[in-house]
Amino acid sequence: KRVGYAIVGLGHLALEELMPAFAQCKKSKVVALVSGSPEKMLKVARQYGINEKSCYSYATYDRLKDNPEVQVIYIVLPNSMHAEYTIRGAKAGKHILCEKPMANSAAECQAMIDACRKANRKLMVAYRIQYEPYNRLVRDMVRSNQFGRTKTIEAVNVQNSDNPAHWRFKKALAGGGALPDIGLYCLNTLRYLTGEEPTEVFAYQSSTPGDPRFKEVEEMVSWQMRFPSGIITNCLTHYGVHETRRYRVMAERGWIGLDPGFSYSGLKMEVAFAEKKAERREAVSLPDVNQFAAEIDHMSECVLTDRVPFTPGEEGLQDQRIMEAIYKSAKTGRPVKVPSAVKATRGK
Numbered sequence: 001k002r003v004g005y006a007i008v009g010l011g012h013l014a015l016e017e018l019m020p021a022f023a024q025c026k027k028s029k030v031v032a033l034v035s036g037s038p039e040k041m042l043k044v045a046r047q048y049g050i051n052e053k054s055c056y057s058y059a060t061y062d063r064l065k066d067n068p069e070v071q072v073i074y075i076v077l078p079n080s081m082h083a084e085y086t087i088r089g090a091k092a093g094k095h096i097l098c099e100k101p102m103a104n105s106a107a108e109c110q111a112m113i114d115a116c117r118k119a120n121r122k123l124m125v126a127y128r129i130q131y132e133p134y135n136r137l138v139r140d141m142v143r144s145n146q147f148g149r150t151k152t153i154e155a156v157n158v159q160n161s162d163n164p165a166h167w168r169f170k171k172a173l174a175g176g177g178a179l180p181d182i183g184l185y186c187l188n189t190l191r192y193l194t195g196e197e198p199t200e201v202f203a204y205q206s207s208t209p210g211d212p213r214f215k216e217v218e219e220m221v222s223w224q225m226r227f228p229s230g231i232i233t234n235c236l237t238h239y240g241v242h243e244t245r246r247y248r249v250m251a252e253r254g255w256i257g258l259d260p261g262f263s264y265s266g267l268k269m270e271v272a273f274a275e276k277k278a279e280r281r282e283a284v285s286l287p288d289v290n291q292f293a294a295e296i297d298h299m300s301e302c303v304l305t306d307r308v309p310f311t312p313g314e315e316g317l318q319d320q321r322i323m324e325a326i327y328k329s330a331k332t333g334r335p336v337k338v339p340s341a342v343k344a345t346r347g348k
């Protein structure tokens with residue numbers, strides 16, 4: 001039996017990626033929609049065979065509690081709305097799958113965790129990369145010291161974002177600029193690969209003066225993280241340069257690279273073995289899977305078998321706390337200690 005989802009917010013991600021991804025899911029189906037635009041919603045409902053009675057507005061959202069077909073609410077709204085719709089959704093008795101970044105502050109993340117715990121509902125942050133086979137393979141290679149000890153990792157997630165009128169450039173809606181939107185992938189992928197929590201960060205932040213996109217949010221952040229094993233990582237995120245989405249794990253006897261590593265599809269992996277005279281490079285090829293379908297089916301599996309998701313709310317909270325430390329470091333020009341991790345009961 002498939003787990004029923006309500007999709008909240010019918011914007012770019014929901015329509016271009018998530019709705020089509022459900023066709024690849026084995027345990028999940030969309031049974032309800034929530035949108036501020038009734039015409040758009042009806043069109044989508046017809047296209048995907050969703051009952052018109054299961055179409056809600058933001059005002060009637062709470063009535064989802066009377067719809068037993070809906071087990072999970074997938075929140076795909078602007079970042080500032082994640083907390084409110086998670087909390088209302090949990091109160092309506094539904095499990096929550098929430099898009100990244102989880103919210104705009106650690107306090108909001110904590111309130112979301114508390115609301116879901118109180119309602120005895122599951123809360124998962126939609127970190128698609130952590131359900132994707134290439135990134136999982138890199139994690140396994142790093143954790144098993146395949147190339148000896150990892151000493152450093154460099155991660156870059158940059159793009160040229162246009163349309164200054166979009167909510168992504170409004171601080172109240174987006175929470176920040178490149179960092180919470182795409183820099184977040186560098187941050188949580190490195191935590192995921194190493195299995196360690198950074199203890200200290202140091203950051204630079206800047207925006208091109210006069211660029212209308214960056215009146216409220218930052219254009220770029222470059223930061224370093226220090227991990228307990230001694231690994232120091234370099235990360236870069238940017239909203240004003242041509243796209244690059246890659247990382248390289250550098251270890252004693254080789255490196256592992258994904259380029260791209262954070263894209264929706266078409267990931268490419270290369271490894272380099274240090275050999276006596278030269279290095280030997282090898283491409284590693286895995287079947288491409290739909291990351292969104294893998295992530296959604298994981299949530300369904302957790303609901304069906306009553307398990308904790310692999311990326312529970314505590315993961316989103318920890319990333320938010322680290323981002324707050326990164327902004328503080330950029331502002332003060334000093335390294336900032338990261339509060340020790342909220343011990344997440346991360347599922348498998």
Ligand code: NAD
Binds near residue numbers: 014173181
């Ligand atoms: P979008 O602007 O395309 O869609 C947002 C939707 O929210 C729109 O349908 C809009 O009408 C609706 N909305 C409701 N109230 C709004 C308000 N007050 N202001 C603006 N829009 C409002 O954005 P998107 O790219 O689909 O992003 C939605 C969420 O998904 C964000 O949290 C984003 O970070 C996340 N996202 C995740 C990924 C990923 O790879 N996991 C990729 C893209 C976006």
